[in-house]
Amino acid sequence: MSSSRNHNVRALTEGALLAALTIVLYVADVYTRILVYVVPVPIAILVVRHNLRTGLMAAAVSALGVGLILGPIDSVIVFVRVATLGLTLGVCLAKMLPWPRTIGIATIASLAQVVIDFMLAAALAKLSPSALLARIIDEFTVAGEQAVQIYEKIGMGEASLTLARQSMELMGNWLRLFLPVIVLGTAVLGALIVASIARWVLLRMKQRVVPAPPFAHWQLGWQWIWGLIAGIILLYVGQWMDIESISAVGRNVTMGFTLLYTVQGIAIIWHFFVKRKLPK
Template identity: 45%
Template sequence: MKSPRAQRTRALTEGALLAALTIVLYVADIYTKLLLYVIPVPVAILVIRNGARTGAIATAVSALGVSLILGPIDGLIVLVRVGFIGIVLGALLARKRPWLITLAGTSAASLAAFVSDFLLVSWSTGLSPGAMVAKVQETFVEAGQRTMELYQKMGVPQESLGLVKQMTEAMPVWFKTFLPAVLAIGAVFSAAIAYAAARWILIRMKRDVEPIPAFADWRIDWRWAWGLIGALLLAYAIPSVDLGFARTLATNVIAVYVMIYAVQGIAVLWSVLGSMGVPKGLRAVIAVFLYLTPTLNWLLPMTGLLDGWLDFRKLMSRA
């Protein structure tokens, strides 16, 4: 067993190295736009090996370093986003929490970081949150106009142009309506990448990690459907009553449920195709095709929803 002095020396050394790595990753992401989701991982690894205190100190050092290179706003982003997500992820992994709890906790931290980033940008630009949302909506409108002009030059038929016009006009409204759902889904996506990267590193460091069930065996209990039923009732059952924000919130809950059940549906599809001997690459192509085809993509969330009751893969009988 190492002496306390040796442990402190190791923590100091690793903290300095991983703080430097965090700075490099953040600065590199400015130019590559590929590293955003893995930047918290060094802090998470540091927390696992040396505790939250060392992780917090390394985060502060990283934020200071980024501030000196890119400015105080980026330093604050590192302090809030990278540090918060990394420390939460590292603490949950260090305590060997179940993978779903770790992912949920990291997703919550990621969502909080998204909101903090949004408010920070709002403060730094002098725009209110509402004005920032309006600015993004204007960007959607401009992008839609450019798309229409491009399609017209390409000679796209008028019927198709009309459909594209309807979609581009609806995009700003959809964005404002479904912004909470977009943030929530984005937070889960961000957390999943950070968790997967940290888990991959820990496995190669010969550390014990919580096993994750095979994707083909993922299953959502049927009781989760009550939340969807409640949201549907709140959003659509009483259209004549103005429920304001509650209805908007219910609509976003429905959107999140659709995504969850779509993933569940893909898991069912993955299992069925696997039992038929279909290669993984072809399974992925089929899943993407179904998800991106408007006339077919409803099959995935519907399959995921029904699987809670019908147990298509007979997982409950195997449990």
């Protein structure tokens, strides 16, 4: 009985401290924009050390605290961030799921967070999601044009200005063509960073965590090649039938698997460096 009571007191104490830390991290991120990947970590740690209920209560307290400081909109945003990625990652780490599966589930949670944030932004702006997306792309284009104007004012040469304009136009076109794979890649990177930070902190706290395979040992199964083949087939079928939606799917699938195999190639090179004990 006494042990259970002590555990509950410890859970409440840690919950209060980590909820306060989440509030501080979010408020600091609003002004610095460098702590976005750290905000979900305290709640994930709390779930690992105690349970999902304690983490959910701390997430709610964090949202209330942020709401008192910054307002209801930020309250919803911080709750979405910690309730999706933080709680999901905490459950995966607590259940000692294999590292690739943990990253996969965390990526889905990160994608859900992005979608909810985008829908919330569209609702606040009183725009449809497609209209908001078009505005974001237009603003990206305008920002590129303003950057070129700044380069021109500081005396950049004509050849360099032409190259800068072409680069900005290319980036805008890539954003339109590969937006789905860009969003997915960002979600994977975000999930990997948050999971790695949470795992590092848990190790420092002497908490048992699932081992993460070294990057040099990372490899894809042979079945993954079918994804690349399917993307190429969809791309050619879409172009042959002149159906842009099929071409867009094929284009993004092909780009996604190309990036994936690029990472695989880097892992192979890294393995060679490690095996030969070459300077990295």
